[in-house]
Amino acid sequence: MAILVEQVLNGINYGLLLFLIAAGLSLVFGVMHLINLAHGSLFMVGAFAAAAFAHITKNFLLSVICATLLAAAVGWLVERVIVRKLYARSHLDQVLATFGLILFANELLRWISGGVPQYVPSPGLFSGTVMLPGGIEYPAYRMMVTSIAAIAALAMWMVIAKTRAGMLVRASASNPTMVRHIGFDVGLISTLVFAVGAGLAGLAGALTGPLVSIEVGMGEQVLILSFVIVVIGGLGSIRGTFLAAMMVGLVDTLGRALMPLALSGIFSARAVSSFAPALSATLVYILMAVVLIMRPQGLFAR
Amino acid sequence: MRHLEKPVVLDLQRPTNVAARIVGGVRSYAANALLVALLALAPFLFESHIVGSLTRGMIYGMAACAVGFIIRCGGMVSFGHAAYFGLGAYSVLIAQKIGLTEALLIWPIAVLVSAAASLAIGSLSLRTRGVSFIMITLGFAQMVYFVISSVQGLGGADGLGLQARNQIGGVSLESPTRFHFVVLALLLVVFCVLSRVGRSPLGMALAGIRQNERRLKALGYNTTRLQLTAFVLSAAITGLAGALAAEFYLYVSPGLLHWIVSGELLVMATLGGVTALMGGLFGALVLLLAEVLISEFTTYWRMALGPVVIVAVLYLRQGLQPALQKMLGGGRD
Numbered sequence: 193m194a195i196l197v198e199q200v201l202n203g204i205n206y207g208l209l210l211f212l213i214a215a216g217l218s219l220v221f222g223v224m225h226l227i228n229l230a231h232g233s234l235f236m237v238g239a240f241a242a243a244a245f246a247h248i249t250k251n252f253l254l255s256v257i258c259a260t261l262l263a264a265a266v267g268w269l270v271e272r273v274i275v276r277k278l279y280a281r282s283h284l285d286q287v288l289a290t291f292g293l294i295l296f297a298n299e300l301l302r303w304i305s306g307g308v309p310q311y312v313p314s315p316g317l318f319s320g321t322v323m324l325p326g327g328i329e330y331p332a333y334r335m336m337v338t339s340i341a342a343i344a345a346l347a348m349w350m351v352i353a354k355t356r357a358g359m360l361v362r363a364s365a366s367n368p369t370m371v372r373h374i375g376f377d378v379g380l381i382s383t384l385v386f387a388v389g390a391g392l393a394g395l396a397g398a399l400t401g402p403l404v405s406i407e408v409g410m411g412e413q414v415l416i417l418s419f420v421i422v423v424i425g426g427l428g429s430i431r432g433t434f435l436a437a438m439m440v441g442l443v444d445t446l447g448r449a450l451m452p453l454a455l456s457g458i459f460s461a462r463a464v465s466s467f468a469p470a471l472s473a474t475l476v477y478i479l480m481a482v483v484l485i486m487r488p489q490g491l492f493a494r
Numbered sequence: 495m496r497h498l499e500k501p502v503v504l505d506l507q508r509p510t511n512v513a514a515r516i517v518g519g520v521r522s523y524a525a526n527a528l529l530v531a532l533l534a535l536a537p538f539l540f541e542s543h544i545v546g547s548l549t550r551g552m553i554y555g556m557a558a559c560a561v562g563f564i565i566r567c568g569g570m571v572s573f574g575h576a577a578y579f580g581l582g583a584y585s586v587l588i589a590q591k592i593g594l595t596e597a598l599l600i601w602p603i604a605v606l607v608s609a610a611a612s613l614a615i616g617s618l619s620l621r622t623r624g625v626s627f628i629m630i631t632l633g634f635a636q637m638v639y640f641v642i643s644s645v646q647g648l649g650g651a652d653g654l655g656l657q658a659r660n661q662i663g664g665v666s667l668e669s670p671t672r673f674h675f676v677v678l679a680l681l682l683v684v685f686c687v688l689s690r691v692g693r694s695p696l697g698m699a700l701a702g703i704r705q706n707e708r709r710l711k712a713l714g715y716n717t718t719r720l721q722l723t724a725f726v727l728s729a730a731i732t733g734l735a736g737a738l739a740a741e742f743y744l745y746v747s748p749g750l751l752h753w754i755v756s757g758e759l760l761v762m763a764t765l766g767g768v769t770a771l772m773g774g775l776f777g778a779l780v781l782l783l784a785e786v787l788i789s790e791f792t793t794y795w796r797m798a799l800g801p802v803v804i805v806a807v808l809y810l811r812q813g814l815q816p817a818l819q820k821m822l823g824g825g826r827d
Contacts, residue, residue, distance in 0.1 A: 227625045229757075277808055283625055284571045288764055289807040291757040296800025303794050412753060416636045419629035427626060473640035477633055481618050484630070488621035 194328050199449040200442065205334050207441020208341035212396040214418040214425075214433050215348060216389025222365045222428035223385050224279050227286050230270070230293035232415025234390045238263040238397025239406045240301055243310045246401075252315030256340075256398040263394020264387045271386040279382070294412070302408045309405040337399045344395060345434065348388075352430065361385055365428070417444075420476055424483045426490025436491065440476055447475040524822040525815060526772050529779075533678055537671040547786055549674045551779040552681050553742055554762060557735035558774030560728040562763035563688050567697050568724045569704030573628050573756050574615070574635030578608040578729040580751030582736025584642060587649075587746040590656055597660040597667065601737050608733025609726050611638070616725040620718050623707075635756055643748035653747025660741060667741065677738055681775070684731055689771055691727065700724050732759075761803055767813020776815045 217231050241262045245255035270293065278286045313319070314333040321329040352358035360381055363371045368378045396414075404410065421440050425432030451472040455464045483491060536548050557579055564570040585604035594600050615634045619627055643651045659667040667673045691697050702710045703717050710717050740746045749755075758781070759774075766777030784802065788795040810817075 221625065227628060274804060274808075281807075283628060284565065284760075284764065284768075285807050287571065287573065287628060287757075288761055289804050291761065292800040292803030292807065294757075294800070295796045295803065299794045299797035299800065303797065416632055416753065420633045423622070423626050423629050423633070467644075470641045470644040473644060474637050477637035480630070480633055484618050484621050490626075 195449070197324070197326070197328050198330060199446055201330055201338070202334065202449075203442035203445035204438065205338045205341070205441070206445050207438040208338060208345060209396045209400060210414065210417055210421060210441050211345055211434050211437035212341055212392045213414050214421040214437050215345070215430060216392045217418050218422050218425070218428060218430060218433045219361075219385055220389050221422070222430075223361060223368075224382050226275065226279060227283055227290070228275070229287060229290040229415065230297065231389070231393055231418065232411030232413070233294050233297040234263050234267055234393040234411070235397040235400075235414055236297070236301065236406075236408070236411035237266055238394030239401045239410065240305065240310065240397075241394070242398035242401045243312045243406050246312050256395065259398035260391050260395040263397070264391030266394075267390020268383060268387040270390075271383045275386060276379070276382070297411075298408050305408070307408070309407040310401075311405055312401045314402040333402060337403070340399060341396070344392065348392070349430065417476065420480050422490075424480055424491060426493030429490070429492045432490055432492025439479065443479055444472075444476050447472040451475075525776075525818040528822075529772070529775065530678075530682070534675075537674055542670060545674055546670060547782055548779070549670070549677055550739075550742060551782045552674075552677045552775065553735050553738045554759070554782065555766075555772075555775030555778035556677075556681050556684055556738070557732045558759045558762035558766065558778045559684065559688065559772065560731035560735070560774070561759045562766070562768045562770075562774045563692075563731075564721075564724050564728045565704075565763065565768045567692060567700035567704065568721045569707070570620075570721060570725060571628050571760070572631045572725070572728070573753070573760065574619075574631030574633075575729070575732050575759050576751050576753060576755035577615070577635035577638040578612055578732040579736035579739065579755055579759070580642065580748070581608045581611055581638065582733030582738075583740035583746045583750045584648060585733070586660070586737045586740040587654060587656065590660070595658075595660050597662045597741070600660055601734060604737035605730045605733045608736065609730040612726050612729030613722070616722050616729070620721055620725070632753060632756065635751070636753060639748055639751040639753070642751060649747065651748060653745060653749070656740060656744045656746065659744065673741070677742075680734065680738070684734070685771060687727075688731075691724075692771065696720060696723065765803075765806055765810075765814060767815040767817075770813065770815035770819070773813055773815040776818070777813070780814060 213231065213235055216234075217228060220226050220228055220231070238259045242255045242259035245258040246252060249255055249258070274289065274293065278289055281289075314331075320332050322332045322335050324330050350358075352361060360371065360376060364376075364378055364381050364385075371381070372378050397411075417440060421436040422433060424439065425434070425436030448469075452464050452468040455468055455471075487493075533548060533552065536545050540548075557575060561572060561575050564572060582604040585607045586600055589600040589603055615631070619630045619634065622630060642648060648654060659673065661667060662676065665672075667676060692701075699710060699715055699720050703715075703721060707717050736750065739750060762777035762781050763774045764777065765780060766773030766775065770776075781799075784799065785795055788798050792798075
C-alpha cells in the first residue's frame with residue numbers, strides 16, 4: 193500500500209514535469225504551427241545550467257531561477273535568429289532545422305561538460321522525508337518539485353485563460369492576421385511564447401536535475417515522451433496536454449514499479465527480470481496506440 | 495524544401511525521336527551516371543579506407559533514398575526509419591545466432607521483418623497526418639529501441655558482434671571490394687524498383703496525395719492504403735540497408751536503432767534533394783564525406799554539422815542532386 197501511494201505520487205510528480213515541457217511544445221505549435229525538436233534541448237540546458245549555478249551560488253532556489261531565466265533567454269535568442277525563419281516553412285524543414293539545433297546543442301554541452309554526467313545533491317533543506325497522512329514517508333525534495341511544478345502549471349493556465357496577454361496569445365493562435373490588423377506585434381508575441389515555453393522546459397530541467405544524472409541526450413528522452421503526450425492529448429489543446437501528461441507520467445512510473453510485481457505472480461523470477469523492463473518501457477507507446485485506434489485526433493482535440 | 499508545396503508540372507513533351515530520346519536521357523541522368531560510375535570504379539581508384547567509407551555511404555544512401563521516396567510519393571515525413579534500419583540489422587544477428595550463413599536467405603528475412611514491423615506501425619501512424627505522423631513514427635521507433643536494447647540475449651544496450659560476414663551462394667563476402675560491388679548492385683536494383691514504382695499508377699497516385707490528398711480521396715482513391723503500401727516498401731528497403739549495415743560493421747548495437755539515425759536519414763534525403771530518385775545517395779555520401787573531413791580536426795564534428803544542416807535547410811532550396819543536375823545541363827530526373 194505504501195509503495196502504491198509513493199509510486200502514484202512519483203507518477204504525479206513525473207506527469208507535472210512532463211506537462212511543463214509538453215505545454216511549451218503545444219503552445220508553440222498552437223500559436224506558430226512549429227514543430228520544435230529542440231525543445232528537449234532547452235530542458236537539458238536548464239538542467240546543466242542549474243547544476244552550474246548551484247556550484248557557484250550554493251543556493252538551490254536561486255540556481256533554479258537563474259537556470260529558468262537562462263533557458264528563456266536562450267529560447268529568445270534562438271527564436272530571433274533561427275526559428276523565426278521557419279514559421280512559413282514546411283514541417284519537414286522545421287524538423288530538419290531543429291534537428292540541426294539538437295546536434296549543435298548536444299555537442300556544445302558535451303564539449304563544455306567533458307561528456308561526464310553531472311550530479312546535483314538535493315538542497316539541504318529538502319534532503320529528508322516528509323510524513324504524509326497515513327504514516328507514509330515521502331522524499332521532501334520530490335514533494336517540493338511537485339508543488340513548484342503544480343504552481344507553474346497553474347500560473348500558466350491563469351495567464352493564458354484570464355489575462356489580456358493570454359487573450360492575445362489565444363487570438364494569435366486562432367487568427368494571427370486579425371491580431372496584426374488591430375495593431376499588435378505578432379512577431380513579438382511569437383518570440384514571447386517561444387521564450388516562455390523555453391523557460392518552462394528549463395524549469396523542468398532544473399527541477400529534475402537532483403533526481404537524475406544530468407547528461408547529454410536527456411532532453412531527447414523527454415522530448416519523445418512529450419510528443420507522445422501532445423499526440424494523446426490532441427494538438428494545441430492545453431487541457432488535453434495536461435491530462436495526457438498526467439496519464440503518461442502515471443502509466444510510466446506505475447508500469448516500471450508494478451509490472452515486475454504483477455508478473456512475478458505468473459512467471460519465474462528470471463523470466464520477469466528479462467522482459468519486465470522491455471514491457472514497462474512500451475506501456476506508454478501501447479497507450480498511444482490505443483488512443484490512436486480510438487481517437488486518432490487525440491483525446492481532447494477541438 | 496519549399497518546392498514541396500509547389501505542384502509539379504509533368505513534362506508531356508518528351509522527345510519522340512529515339513536518338514534524341516537517348517541523348518536526352520543520358521543528359522538528364524548525367525549526375526546520377528557520374529556518381530554510379532565513380533562508385534563502380536572506386537575500388538580501382540582509391541585506398542581501401544576510402545572505399546569503405548563509400549560502401550557505408552551507399553548503405554545509408556539506400557535507406558535515405560527510401561526515406562525520400564515516401565516524402566516524394568505520398569508526402570509522409572517519417573522520423574522513425576531507424577526502427578526498420580535497426581530491425582534489419584538485428585535480423586542478421588538473430589539469423590546468425592540460429593546458425594544461418596546464407597545471405598540470399600538472411601537478407602530477405604531482414605526485409606520481411608522490417609516490412610512486417612512497418613505494416614503494424616504504419617497502419618497505426620497513418621491514422622494521423624502531418625505533425626502528428628512525424629511525432630508518432632518517432633514514438634514507435636523509440637519503443638522498438640527500448641524493447642530491443644533491453645533484451646539481454648541480443649547484447650542489451652551494448653550490442654553483439656557478428657562472427658563473420660555471410661556468404662552469397664557459398665561465395666564469401668569477406669573481401670571489401672566484393673562486398674562493395676554487392677552493395678552497389680543491390681543499390682541499383684533498389685533504384686530500378688523505386689523508379690518503376692514512381693512511374694506506375696501507384697506512384698502517380700502517391701505523388702497526387704502529396705500535392706492534394708483531399709482531391710485524390712474525392713476521386714475515389716483509398717489514400718491511406720496507397721500510403722501504407724509506399725510506407726511498407728520504404729521500410730523494406732531500409733531493412734535491407736540495415737542488414738547490409740550489420741554485415742558492413744560486423745557489429746549490431748542499439749545505436750543503429752537510435753532516433754538520431756532517423757534524423758540523419760531525413761537530413762541525407764533532404765540534403766540530396768527529395769524530388770530526385772537518387773537524392774538520398776548524394777546526401778549520404780556528402781554527409782559522410784563531411785563527417786570524415788571534419789572529424790580529422792575535432793571529435794565534436796556534430797557541432798559543425800548542426801549549423802551546416804540549419805543553413806542548408808534555410809538557404810539551399812532544392813537539394814544537391816537537382817542543383818548538380820542543373821549544372822550538368824540535364825533536364826528532369
